[in-house]
Amino acid sequence: MAVVQPLCRADFHAAARSVLDAADVELKLVLVQELTRAVQRNELGIESRFEPHTALEPGRPPRPVLVPPRDLKRRSTATREGHAALIHAIAHIEFNAVNLALDAICRFPGLPSDFYVDWLHVAEEEARHFSLLEAHLATLGYAYGDFPAHDGLWEMAIKTAHDPLARMALVPRVLEARGLDATPSIIRRLTERGDPQGARILEIILRDEIGHVAIGTRWFHYLCDARSLDPDATFEALLAEHNAPRAVLPLNLDARHAAHFSSRELAHIERHAQGRRPRQ
Secondary structure, three states, rough: OOOOOOOOOOOOOHHHHHHHHHOOOHHHHHHHHHHHHHHHHOOOOOOOOOOOOOOOOOOOOOOOEEHHHHOOOOOOOOOOOHHHHHHHHHHHHHHHHHHHHHHHHHHOOOOOOHHHHHHHHHHHHHHHHHHHHHHHHOOOOOOOOOOOEEOHHHHHHHOOOOHHHHHHHHHHHHHHHHHHHHHHHHHHHHHHHHOHHHHHHHHHHHHHHHHHHHHHHHHHHHHHOOOOHHHHHHHHHHHOOOOOOOOOOOOHHHHHHOOOOOOOHHHHHHOOOOOOOOOO
């Protein structure tokens, strides 16, 4: 068990940076909760002017081993190992999402205080998701780190580290939004596998992730407005510029509407997913 270190309380962003830099999983989860409580109790004021975080790697444990997606072994969820590997893969996404939310807090100065409050809320919920999945994984006889994983979410974080507009467009509104589409089928698979607890955890995650993607939409629109940019055209341009991953069809239209995707965006995402050229 990790030695629980006290939260750095010099200021809000220094505290968030100390959580982001924590490499021990359990310590990071504890510190996320401490930071959330400190803000709720007004023990740490949030300033928009701060020295931005510039390191490109978060604190994380030596395991799981990170490999290219093509090197991940395909496992049938009909087996206990394959079932556990699926839960592990989702847990890894949630752990990365904790770091992504903290990185947004630490990397982008000059935004309204609500931006930092929103992403702290996301970090707290992602930490809770990870804890649920970690505990469930233990019931299957495995622990986080027992399977290799890929680093696709964090690779996009590095690509968008220069600009909060690109970050809001391409991390919550592309990579995390893909989970909105994929999760219903995973819930069905877990139910068919006889894992109602896993299915319930995924239902919680789906509900919360709609809110997280909506937060991405909120701040994407804020930044577009601040720069006098059209959100639809800007989103399409960023997808092309960064060769963003395609969505997995069918889209979860109810969830994406709830996360405030426009009709034009949804039509473009569907064309992009089908490999069709966008309309001129």
